Amino acid sequence: MIAIEKVGKNFGSTTVLDGVELAIAPGEVVSILGASGSGKSTLIRCINGLETVDAGRITVDGFDVAEKAGLAEARRRSATVFQLFNLYPHMTALENVMLAPTMVLKRPRAEVEAEARALLERVGLAARAEAYPAQLSGGQRQRVGICRALAMKPRYLLLDEVTSALDPEMTAEVLAILAQLAREGTTMLFVTHEIEFARRISTRVVFLEKGRIEVNLPTAEFFSEAGGLANPRIARFLSRMAAPEAAAPLSPAPTDAHEAS
């Protein structure tokens, strides 16, 4: 279980997370929605220890990420997939996937390689195992990124807008893999702007607004008129996300983050 307890985070004088309470139990797929700047990425970065929290506590299976030993253990139990892939550019797809299992878990190479190849095969990249990131398309890179995360056999998968740098076709190929993972019961914390997809795969939806959790509801309830849609901010957010192309040229400035209040 990932337990986020009253977490607060400031960058200088701006409060980015404010009293965030959230628990992710094994088997859940929790989607995090929210406007740009609402703190979604920061929340993920606090869980994997890339940022330290200023208040409250985050534990992964009881291991406190604020402690050195706790963080090391927490990082073994979770894996992160990044928006911009962040693959190691000097290593092949296969080497990218194999690095952490061999170096961190100290597992035997042959075994790790067999598993890595199986993972790449599963995402349709068996033939590209020896390719370098620069030789792959964006969608292929992100699929390698997912394999790299899965190679650690994490209990929790943290995903931060993993398709937002991809075109629709590549997005579809990556989402198909995530849907498959969700069906298999992989626990995921999933930051996304793909509302429809979130609705399809998640068990719960969290709406973040200015660093606070505005609602945290089971998926069906979140998208029901009486549930999440009853909240005007969420209704507005969802309608805006539904037709982003139509909205964009009309709005004179990106007002996402500051509008509501």
Add this chain to the structure above:
Amino acid sequence: MAFDLTVLVPYLGQLADGALLTAEACFFAVLGSFVCGTLAAFAATSAEPGLRRIAGAYTGLFRNIPFIVQLFFFYFGLPEIGLYIDAFTTGCIALSIAGGAYAADVLRAGILSVDPGVVEAAKVSGLTRLATFRLIVLPIALRASVRPLGSVFINLILTSSILSTITLNELTGAAKIVASTTFRPFEVYFVLLVVYAGLTYLMSLAISLLHRRLNRYMAEG
């Protein structure tokens, strides 16, 4: 006296010995300066302010003192406090330390150009700081740094001629002796010129190969 290289034939062995000594010293100096430079660059880019300060002091100091002064200090100064090191070793150490100060700056710039997202990926995967540096940061930094590092190494070859001032008969030292015995400085230093140019050319060739190898399949950062 006409230009006549054949007068040097009897001294070829002596000159070749000198060239070999230069090559050896340069080999160790390149390795040593790479090690010193890497350590200093690691310190310079670390989150530890203490380490950063030490690295800053090292590069600042050794880049701002004439090499010959550093060399004399090590060779003539240290015995005064009871530290005796032979000329060859002293020369290699002095070149490594001085070259390392320049290599550190070059590597530091390379390290700072590494995509922070890639480093974060390594971190959250659980790699230790040292493993992240060795397996991710340094290899990526070297892609950009290998050419300017080549200039540092070439300078090291040129600077190695100063080792002749501490009784080391490397190429320049040997040439001085041959010139004074033959009274043919024009021919001797002509040969010297060609040999140094050859050594530095070999170095730049090696660097080019290394650069190409490190940057294969890296069309984009």
